[in-house]
Amino acid sequence: MKIKTYFFLWVLMFSAGMLAAQEAAVEESPGDEEPIEPVMELTYLKDSDGNINLRSSMVNYVDRMPVPLTGLEIDFYAGEDSLVALGSVPTDEEGLAVLVLEGNPDVPLSADGSVRYFAEYMGTDNIYPAEYEVYVTDVNLEMNLEMVDSVGTVSLRAYILVDGEEVPVADEDVYVYIKRMFNDLPIGEDFLDENGEFVTEVPDDIPGDAEGNIEIIARFNDHYLFGTVEKRQTVPWGVPTQYDFAVPQRTLWTQIAPLWMIITLSILLIGVWSHYLYVIVQLFRLRRLARKEEPGSLV
Amino acid sequence: MNDIALQNKLLAKFKPFLESTSTRWYIVLVILVAIFAWGISGLVHQITGGHIVTGMRDNVVWGVYIVNFIFFMGLSYAGALVSGVLHLLNSEWRKPIIRMAELVTVISLMIGPFFIFFCIGRLDRLHYLFIHPRIQSPISWDVIGISTDLIGCFIYLYLSFIEDFAILRDQQSINLPRWRQKVYKFLALGYTGTPTQKKIIHTSRTIMSAMIIAIAIIVYSVLAWIFGVTLQPGWDSTIFGPYFVIAAIFSGSGLMIILMWIFRRIYGLEEFITKKHFVNMGVLLLIVAAFYGYFTFCDYLTKWYGSVKINAELINKLFSEFNWMFIFANYIGIIIPIVIVGIPQFRTIRNITIGAVIAVVALWVNRYIIVIPTLETPFLPIQDSRVDWLNYAPTWVEWSLTAAGIAIFIILFKLVSKFLPIISFSEMSHADYRQLKILE
Numbered sequence: 191m192k193i194k195t196y197f198f199l200w201v202l203m204f205s206a207g208m209l210a211a212q213e214a215a216v217e218e219s220p221g222d223e224e225p226i227e228p229v230m231e232l233t234y235l236k237d238s239d240g241n242i243n244l245r246s247s248m249v250n251y252v253d254r255m256p257v258p259l260t261g262l263e264i265d266f267y268a269g270e271d272s273l274v275a276l277g278s279v280p281t282d283e284e285g286l287a288v289l290v291l292e293g294n295p296d297v298p299l300s301a302d303g304s305v306r307y308f309a310e311y312m313g314t315d316n317i318y319p320a321e322y323e324v325y326v327t328d329v330n331l332e333m334n335l336e337m338v339d340s341v342g343t344v345s346l347r348a349y350i351l352v353d354g355e356e357v358p359v360a361d362e363d364v365y366v367y368i369k370r371m372f373n374d375l376p377i378g379e380d381f382l383d384e385n386g387e388f389v390t391e392v393p394d395d396i397p398g399d400a401e402g403n404i405e406i407i408a409r410f411n412d413h414y415l416f417g418t419v420e421k422r423q424t425v426p427w428g429v430p431t432q433y434d435f436a437v438p439q440r441t442l443w444t445q446i447a448p449l450w451m452i453i454t455l456s457i458l459l460i461g462v463w464s465h466y467l468y469v470i471v472q473l474f475r476l477r478r479l480a481r482k483e484e485p486g487s488l489v
Numbered sequence: 490m491n492d493i494a495l496q497n498k499l500l501a502k503f504k505p506f507l508e509s510t511s512t513r514w515y516i517v518l519v520i521l522v523a524i525f526a527w528g529i530s531g532l533v534h535q536i537t538g539g540h541i542v543t544g545m546r547d548n549v550v551w552g553v554y555i556v557n558f559i560f561f562m563g564l565s566y567a568g569a570l571v572s573g574v575l576h577l578l579n580s581e582w583r584k585p586i587i588r589m590a591e592l593v594t595v596i597s598l599m600i601g602p603f604f605i606f607f608c609i610g611r612l613d614r615l616h617y618l619f620i621h622p623r624i625q626s627p628i629s630w631d632v633i634g635i636s637t638d639l640i641g642c643f644i645y646l647y648l649s650f651i652e653d654f655a656i657l658r659d660q661q662s663i664n665l666p667r668w669r670q671k672v673y674k675f676l677a678l679g680y681t682g683t684p685t686q687k688k689i690i691h692t693s694r695t696i697m698s699a700m701i702i703a704i705a706i707i708v709y710s711v712l713a714w715i716f717g718v719t720l721q722p723g724w725d726s727t728i729f730g731p732y733f734v735i736a737a738i739f740s741g742s743g744l745m746i747i748l749m750w751i752f753r754r755i756y757g758l759e760e761f762i763t764k765k766h767f768v769n770m771g772v773l774l775l776i777v778a779a780f781y782g783y784f785t786f787c788d789y790l791t792k793w794y795g796s797v798k799i800n801a802e803l804i805n806k807l808f809s810e811f812n813w814m815f816i817f818a819n820y821i822g823i824i825i826p827i828v829i830v831g832i833p834q835f836r837t838i839r840n841i842t843i844g845a846v847i848a849v850v851a852l853w854v855n856r857y858i859i860v861i862p863t864l865e866t867p868f869l870p871i872q873d874s875r876v877d878w879l880n881y882a883p884t885w886v887e888w889s890l891t892a893a894g895i896a897i898f899i900i901l902f903k904l905v906s907k908f909l910p911i912i913s914f915s916e917m918s919h920a921d922y923r924q925l926k927i928l929e
Contacts, residue, residue, distance in 0.1 A: 444625065447623070447624035447625045451624055451625065455624060455630075458707065459633070459637070462637055462641070462703075462704060463637070465697075465700050466640065466641060466644060468696065469644055469648070469693045469696055470644070472689050472692070472693050473647075473678060473693070475689060476651070476678045476679070476680060476689055477678045477679050479679075479685055479686055480678070480680065480681055480683075480686070
């Protein structure tokens with residue numbers, strides 16, 4: 191019986207550990223796995239400073255879920271027949287490679303005046319090559335912010351350059367937002383008129399920062415011709431907001447403890463020490479009683 | 490057996506140990522003193538060389554010392570809870586073991602805080618805690634709590650000794666040196682067992698039992714809050730207070746079983762400390778193990794599910810670098826005692842003691858994996874901190890002082906049990922006061 195008992199305990203003690211160790215020891219055996227077939231995308235953004243941001247993403251779908259592919263070298267080009275190398279960027283932890291072209295890069299135009307941007311991944315033994323292209327027509331978006339009859343007014347004008355001439359962009363959808371903490375707040379959206387212009391008003395009850403600053407954004411949103419093009423500007427048209435923290439800011443150098451803490455500690459200490467004192471007094475009484483009373487039984 | 494006969498039997502049983510000292514007793518004492526002295530040499534080395542001789546560095550500022558501090562304090566509070574609850578519940582089977590619980594309480598409480606002193610870099614500023622106390626600081630709560638608890642436990646222990654001092658003062662069968670008789674006489678406070686004196690002792694013990702239970706819970710919660718009120722990963726938990734209290738009872742119950750086994754063998758107390766006592770304490774260990782396992786699971790589950798990055802890093806560390814320690818502390822240390830006590834066929838004295846040893850060691854390891862991995866997972870690396878400084882490994886100095894702590898615990902237990910029997914005469918030999926009152 192004893193042997194059985196100890197054997198059982200021994201097995202119980204070590205089985206849990208062995209299970210964990212086995213789990214840790216399981217490694218993926220190198221097999222003949224198929225190379226990864228990456229999914230590539232390329233987007234175009236012309237930011238407020240006129241810089242062009244080419245943003246390429248590389249993911250691998252596992253169980254229909256995208257898994258970012260990191261550290262892959264993405265080559266960016268412009269042009270159709272004769273490619274102009276723009277640069278190479280490795281993908282980051284999110285599988286993104288972003289190439290920023292400052293100012294007006296010298297890129298070849300296609301017959302219709304657009305530019306072909308092209309991203310390519312050359313591939314390895316483990317990952318198939320991938321490529322993606324977008325055609326973008328360079329558009330200029332101007333934003334003018336002014337108070338008209340005490341109302342904040344946003345005036346937009348968009349045009350393209352054809353042989354050095356400004357040609358208004360008409361009948362294209364443009365959006366106006368105010369930047370918020372999470373998503374941008376849309377305050378206006380319409381088609382540009384024949385002059386390539388659009389005017390909208392800014393509501394006067396938008397909370398801003400402590401000085402009432404808000405950021406206005408005008409944008410072509412992932413446009414089929416222009417990609418994403420935006421203008422941003424900060425104006426003091428919001429309602430100044432003072433953030434009042436409900437929790438008092440505690441500091442290490444506070445002179446006095448909170449009242450609740452002093453009261454709680456006092457109750458506890460008085461409660462405990464009064465009982466101690468009572469018992470100590472009883473011990474002194476014990477000695478006095480020994481002199482007064484007849485001895486009793488110790489049992 | 491009537492009360493007088495039982496008392497005489499106990500006196501006869503302990504007579505050889507109280508009258509004379511065996512060579513074996515001295516040999517064990519010398520070995521323990523040697524271990525203690527080795528620890529002191531380590532302390533001298535630390536004081537002269539600075540804390541660089543320990544494994545503690547800028548990131549991991551708390552090491553084995555704090556683990557020992559929490560562990561010993563846990564044993565103390567568990568002793569207080571066990572003895573206090575058993576006294577209040579007036580359970581008959583408590584009588585032979587209640588003194589052990591009381592001694593665990595006081596001796597652990599005397600040793601534990603010394604590990605804090607070893608941990609502090611500037612001991613010369615220690616008195617600032619008393620002359621410039623800040624009520625807002627959990628460290629101040631701890632200082633107030635531990636000192637209050639220590640005084641309360643001493644009073645409680647003394648109350649339980651008074652009747653035995655009186656019995657030893659009045660007995661004729663044991664030949665004791667004159668100085669010891671004088672000491673017994675002085676400490677007995679003239680107790681002669683009059684009804685009023687009995688009432689005073691009983692009332693005072695009941696009050697102090699309730700007090701030390703409350704204080705044990707509060708003070709060990711305060712100790713837990715030293716961790717819980719910080720924003721460190723793994724420590725910032727609302728259940729740390731009750732979790733620590735449960736863990737303390739778990740380790741304390743285990744230690745009680747180990748002590749019962751040791752003293753039963755040394756003094757041949759098979760007649761007084763029976764299998765029933767081991768099973769009863771084992772059942773307590775089982776219940777507390779189940780609660781302790783539940784709290785552990787709750788704590789880690791919520792941290793894991795929350796997916797806060799720093800908590801995820803900590804849990805990854807626990808399941809990789811500290812894998813075996815985690816499995817031992819939180820699986821083996823819980824399951825083995827439950828299985829041993831839960832299955833009647835395994836419920837032998839030896840098996841229950843083995844389960845208790847595993848529980849106590851597992852609790853020490855549990856404290857280690859609460860303290861060290863968290864400090865090895867800082868929110869921000871300290872500037873210019875070397876990689877090898879981030880990982881903590883105790884040095885011989887820390888292990889020496891740990892061994893010294895255990896040695897002095899055993900030494901104090903030996904000395905007290907030499908001066909007073911480890912089984913309370915008064916508890917064993919008289920019926921409960923409340924029963925006497927009814928009979929009257």
